[in-house]
Each structure stands twice: as structure tokens, then as C-alpha cells.
Amino acid sequence: MNPVDILDYAGVALFAATGALAASRKQLDIIGFLFLGAVTGIGGGTLRDLVLGVPVFWVQQHLYLVVCAATAVLVNFTAHLLESRYRLLLWLDAVALAAYGVFGAYKGLLVTGSATVAIAMGMLTGTFGGILRDVLAREPSVLMRQEIYVAAALTGALAYVALRALDIGLPMAAGGAFLLALCVRGGALAFGWTLPAYRSHPGRAPEDLR
Amino acid sequence: MNPVDILDYAGVALFAATGALAASRKQLDIIGFLFLGAVTGIGGGTLRDLVLGVPVFWVQQHLYLVVCAATAVLVNFTAHLLESRYRLLLWLDAVALAAYGVFGAYKGLLVTGSATVAIAMGMLTGTFGGILRDVLAREPSVLMRQEIYVAAALTGALAYVALRALDIGLPMAAGGAFLLALCVRGGALAFGWTLPAYRSHPGRAPEDLR
């Protein structure tokens, strides 16, 4: 396995684990674990491949589905042992986000050759699985949390594209960008790092505008 | 029409009817009926065709759109006669789920030849229309209900793939798998069948973890 394949499988398995943890938080049955695990695990990559116009990865290679299913079953049997499933969910999501953000940029660059598209692809596909999970499981949205989230995927994608432009080898560029993205999101989780928020007041409800 | 074509059109029309019933519950205008009917009717099949990399069915054959529109108009003129729209919505959704779950598996197997992919495709496309409807219409999510839902689509897809692997003919395999899936979901609706839920406590809100 080359280093980007590791990012790929790690992203799928970890996102699948976060989907299964969300299923556990909602007290779903085993099929709910499988469903949310599969959708979260393969969601980001499916969007990426559709947009890039390449065959969807899990249709080509069904091992990905097996990985999702095995992860969901494992979580089903172990989640009750955890003290805080939501905290673990956020940390696994952080590693998956970093992995998939870099892998999205790698595949975007490979297919289109455009740095702009590669960066957008890393940002979108690193975060899409988690967004899908939160919408489907009606979890609090990672997107709306104060701490840095999308920015970590963006950092990983930017770093990968920049390192490759500087002729750094693939393993070094992918590994370095992954670690950087993980530090950014991990720091946000551990220390509550935020970017300066938009400085104004929150929006009013539509009724109050009449 | 061969038996799988019947499943296809039945799934589209019935899902369209559930979308229109959701529009009625939200007291939308006729365009809301058309929109939710169309999105729910063609949503699952659109995802299926995109992921399989084949031309989207309703772009090839616009009769599907006509079916969705006619169904939405019909529901618009008759929904007020019903005593319980939500119960009818759930039952139509059950038939559509069974039909589309089997048809998804059929098309997945036809295009990819992989049993794993066919089963995942049946599970995803049998349930996607209903999920889309519930997210867009902000209805209570079928996915989060206690009774068996995704499991019925999965059962239909599994049964179809298994029967075909046993060299059962297409009409028998499709019809049998459809009836089995319908019994599973119908039993869940009629008798409240559930799978054992994940045995632990529900998740805490993120604020309580701090």
C-alpha cells in the first residue's frame, strides 16, 4: 500500500466509525449502525468521484463496503464500553477529516491537474461525510460549531498542493499535509481554537423582519 | 412490461405520492406538491444511476417525470378525503421501499456484477427517496423511527441477490424479494416490529460534555 491508499482506507474506516457512533447515540438497531456507517464512510468519496467524473471508488472495489460494515459491527459491540461516545466521535472525525481532505486534494490534482479544483475538492470531500452524518442522524452540526473545522480540511488540501508544487515527493507531501491538518483540527478540539468569528450580531428570525 | 419495469414505475409513482402527501401535510401549494413529488419520486433512482455511472433514467425517458407530476396532481385533489395522510404516507412508502430496494439491487447487479455492490445499492436507493422527502419537508425522519425501515430494503436486496445466485428466474426472484421486503416493512408498521436496539443510553448533548 502506498501512503495515499492508507489515507483513503483510514478515512473510510474512521468516518464509518463516526457514523456508527452517531447511530449508537441515537440508540438505533444494528442496521442503523450499518446504514449510517456506510453512508458516512463512503459519502465524501462518492461526491468527489461523481464531481470528478471518475468511476465511484466503492463500485469499483467493494472492499470499501466490507470495511464500513466491519467497522459498524465492531462499534455496535464496543460502544457501550466508552465513557464519552461523542468525544470519540469528534476525534475520529478529526483524523478522518485530515485523511480525506488530503486524499481529496490528491485525487482532484491527479484527475484535473488544477490546484484550485484540488483544494476545493479536499475541502468539500474532507467535510462532506461528517455533514451527511449530522444531517441524517440529526446530530448537532459540526459545521455550525465555533471551533475550526472546515479550515482544517482546507489546510490539509492547501498544504498538499503547495508541497507537491515544490516538488516534494508524494509520501512526504501527503504525510506532512495530513499531520498538519490533524494538528489544526486536533488543536481546535483540545484547546478550543477558533478563527475570529464574524463580528456582527446573529441573524434575526424571519418573523421579526416583518 | 417485464416484472422489474413494474417495480420501477411503481416505486417512482408511490414515492411521488408520499412526497405529495408530505406537501399536503405542510399545506404547500400545487407547485410544492409537484416539487416534493418529483424529488421524492426520482431521488433514489437518480442517486443509483449517478453512482453506477449510467445515464440518469428520467433524463433518458421523460415519462417518469409525467408519472410524478400526474401523481402529485391526483394527490392534490384527493388528499383532503383521507382520514390519516401520514398513515397512508407510511404504507405507500413501504411498498415503494420494497419495490425500489429490489429494483436497485437488480440494476446494481446488472451493471457491476458484484453482489456486495448490488446489496448496498438496494439498501441506499430504496431508502434515499424517503430520506430526501423527510429532510426537505422537515417531516419526522423515517430513519430515526424505532421500527424496522432500512432493514426491509436490505432484506429485499439480499433476497433478490440470493435468489438470482440460486438460478431462480428474474420474475420469480424479483417478485419474491419484493413480497418479502414488503412483509418485513409492513409487519413493522402493523405490529411495531423492531430489531433489538442498541442497548445503551442515548447520547448527551455536546454542551453537557464540557
Add this chain to the structure above:
Amino acid sequence: MNPVDILDYAGVALFAATGALAASRKQLDIIGFLFLGAVTGIGGGTLRDLVLGVPVFWVQQHLYLVVCAATAVLVNFTAHLLESRYRLLLWLDAVALAAYGVFGAYKGLLVTGSATVAIAMGMLTGTFGGILRDVLAREPSVLMRQEIYVAAALTGALAYVALRALDIGLPMAAGGAFLLALCVRGGALAFGWTLPAYRSHPGRAPEDLR
């Protein structure tokens, strides 16, 4: 630039502005502005191109991404000057809806030659960006508001297809259909135009059906 290219870029930029305004209402950071701006700006067109089976527009021409990013940054620096961001959001959304509804019909007709598909495509892609924005930002849904919304996109798409069928030239047909759609949605916003709503009672909650 020919007139339909103007509709295309205008739709992308204006939808991106509404996404950034939603980010402002939610007090997100600059990356939140970029993310919601990009997703809202390119969401409808991405769905359109995927369903039509043509290469996704922003993967072919990355200027669209630059337009989204520039718009999001501009909104980030100016949104606090506005008295009512939500009202501006609704008006920009109206122009974008009209532009993208007509452009969706134009592209649908160009690729498939089917009037039915072109009309459905205009309706779906004119409204999809806004729906995505509202789901992701957890804004009140434009789809569920009483005033005319989807009907405006549908009107623009219908008018474009009808005018083209009458052999009206492309600039006139596109411009006229755009203005008509804008009047319909603008009138709805300014004067509260509605279509007769479905005349029955709202749906009951599932618990009350037991």
C-alpha cells in the same frame, strides 16, 4: 459573453453571496463564509451537470470557484453594514433563482433536446442551491415559506422552453424568461404573492396517530 453566460455567472455569484450572508447570520468565521458561499454558489449547477451526464462546470473552468471565493470575502467585509441581511439574502436569492432556473432549462434543452427534462432541470437547479444553503446553515427553509418560490423557477424554465419553441432568438428568450421569473419571485417577496395553498388542515405529529 453571450446572454446565457451572464445568467450563469450571475447565478453563481449571487447564490454564493446568499451562502455568505447565511454564514454571517450564523456568525461563522471566514472559512465558514467561503464554504457556504462555494457550496451554495456551485451546488445547483453541480447537480444539473451530474444529472445531465456532462462534465461538472467548475471542474472544467475554475474561474467559478474564484468568483465564489471573492464574493464570500466581499460579503465578509461588508455584511455588518447592512440593516437587514436576511431581506438582502432573499432578494439576491430571487435574482439567482431566476438566472439559474433559465440557465438550467437552457442547458437541459441543449443536452437532451427534451422540453420536459429541460423544465424539470430548470426547476430543480434554480432552487437546489438555496435548499442546500438552508439545510446546511439550518436557516428557515425557503421551500416551506408560504410565498411563491419554486413556482418562479418553474415559470422561468417554462417560459424559456416555450419561447424557444416559438423560434424566438436565444438572447430574447433567455432575457425574457429571466425577467418573468424575477417578476414572479420579486412580486412574491414584495407583495406576499401566494398560490392557493392546499385547503386542508396541517398534518398531525406521528405520536398523535397512535
